[in-house]
Amino acid sequence: MREHIAIVRYNAGNIFSVDYALKRLGIQAEITGDHNRLRNADKVIFPGVGEAGTTMAYLREHGLDQVIGSLTQPVLGICVGLQLMCRHSEESDVDCMGIFDEQVLRFQNPAGERFKIPHMGWNTLHGASGPLFSGIAKDAYVYFVHSYYATTGAHTCATTTYIRPFSAALCRDNFHALQFHPEKSGTVGARILQNFLDIKP
Amino acid sequence: MLAKRIIPCLDIKDGTTVKGVNFVNFRQAGDPVELGAEYSRQGADELVFLDITASHEGRKTFVELVKRVAENIDIPFTVGGGIYELRDVDTLLAAGADKVSVNSAILRNPALIDEIARNFGSQVLVAAIDAHLEQGKWVCYLNGGRIPTDRELFSWAKEAENRGAGEILFTSMTHDGVKEGFPNDALATLADNLNIPVIASGGAGKMEHFKDVFTLGKADAGLAASIFHFKEVLIPELKVYLASEGIPVRIS
Numbered sequence: 001m002r003e004h005i006a007i008v009r010y011n012a013g014n015i016f017s018v019d020y021a022l023k024r025l026g027i028q029a030e031i032t033g034d035h036n037r038l039r040n041a042d043k044v045i046f047p048g049v050g051e052a053g054t055t056m057a058y059l060r061e062h063g064l065d066q067v068i069g070s071l072t073q074p075v076l077g078i079c080v081g082l083q084l085m086c087r088h089s090e091e092s093d094v095d096c097m098g099i100f101d102e103q104v105l106r107f108q109n110p111a112g113e114r115f116k117i118p119h120m121g122w123n124t125l126h127g128a129s130g131p132l133f134s135g136i137a138k139d140a141y142v143y144f145v146h147s148y149y150a151t152t153g154a155h156t157c158a159t160t161t162y163i164r165p166f167s168a169a170l171c172r173d174n175f176h177a178l179q180f181h182p183e184k185s186g187t188v189g190a191r192i193l194q195n196f197l198d199i200k201p
Numbered sequence: 202m203l204a205k206r207i208i209p210c211l212d213i214k215d216g217t218t219v220k221g222v223n224f225v226n227f228r229q230a231g232d233p234v235e236l237g238a239e240y241s242r243q244g245a246d247e248l249v250f251l252d253i254t255a256s257h258e259g260r261k262t263f264v265e266l267v268k269r270v271a272e273n274i275d276i277p278f279t280v281g282g283g284i285y286e287l288r289d290v291d292t293l294l295a296a297g298a299d300k301v302s303v304n305s306a307i308l309r310n311p312a313l314i315d316e317i318a319r320n321f322g323s324q325v326l327v328a329a330i331d332a333h334l335e336q337g338k339w340v341c342y343l344n345g346g347r348i349p350t351d352r353e354l355f356s357w358a359k360e361a362e363n364r365g366a367g368e369i370l371f372t373s374m375t376h377d378g379v380k381e382g383f384p385n386d387a388l389a390t391l392a393d394n395l396n397i398p399v400i401a402s403g404g405a406g407k408m409e410h411f412k413d414v415f416t417l418g419k420a421d422a423g424l425a426a427s428i429f430h431f432k433e434v435l436i437p438e439l440k441v442y443l444a445s446e447g448i449p450v451r452i453s
Contacts, residue, residue, distance in 0.1 A: 184277045
């Protein structure tokens, strides 16, 4: 039987590129903000590019924060999706869903350093573990675009270093999240998405 | 470690790739989607599709092409050409482009940079600058290098950054097509003056030029067209060479 994959519809950009990536893997996903459709999906993807304050406000207003937080099937957050699943974001100083006990902070240049912000481009994954990274080579490159990062902690399942090490991926029970864009990360990204689709509920 | 990026640029007219792109195994040699996918397989880090179509019909074809690229290609891509106002940006991003490259329109109306950044975020906007070295001064040009302006490269790039551009794509008209290397002094000055990434374009003729642009020129990315299209430089070999020179590159 075909699995029902739902992509959370909310006020964030770049949802369609994830949908296209799933289509390349032969998956017809449903983009929906409907609570029941999300609760009843076999897997839920929570992607997005956007600003934490306005996206979190939208999710609260539409009750989607409660729905996402209570899901028991595999969930995959991407980019700002990962950040909104953390405890708090420095961007707009907003409380987030708290699925992961991490803070989201803005990249700061250490004194005398001039790293470019946002962190944009291909960077390497370190210590990647868990089902999402099955078959992924050590130090594989993935594509990032972000100015805020999640700190590392107990739920970190891959790190990347830019200015400092941060959580490139977070995992807790059925919840998975990626700071990078698997849909734009070539064959490595496609494999990571396929690994998520292959997780047995 | 953040990798230096290699970016092939494809000129598009009426939905097909312009100028003799010489890939042997293609059923449809002129199909930009197939060519882009091939570059992605070879290890290109991003792609740029530049629309050089003038007609209205051609524009619609380009938007359709952007959608096909988004559906089929799994690395980031930038589109440029024919962007005059915010609505054009909206159309191209909605079709699936990751970034837009804007040149003449922001020179004519610098406030467009602020508008694009405010509406879509800085990360979508590549401020493209065509400049020509004239008596020691880098003069910015409009309309594909046809009309000089009173703008100067370094101050204009800084203004673009301050207004919200996410990256600077600097094409040296002086070096473009000459194949004797990038303008590394000017690029290094740009890199030192800016806090956003710089993409170098114009002048690549051989692999060593890319090493120079990433070391001497301090560029974040190197863009080229014909040397990739005509296989004078092969991306897989280029990446291996750059890695052997100690430059961080993504080898897939």
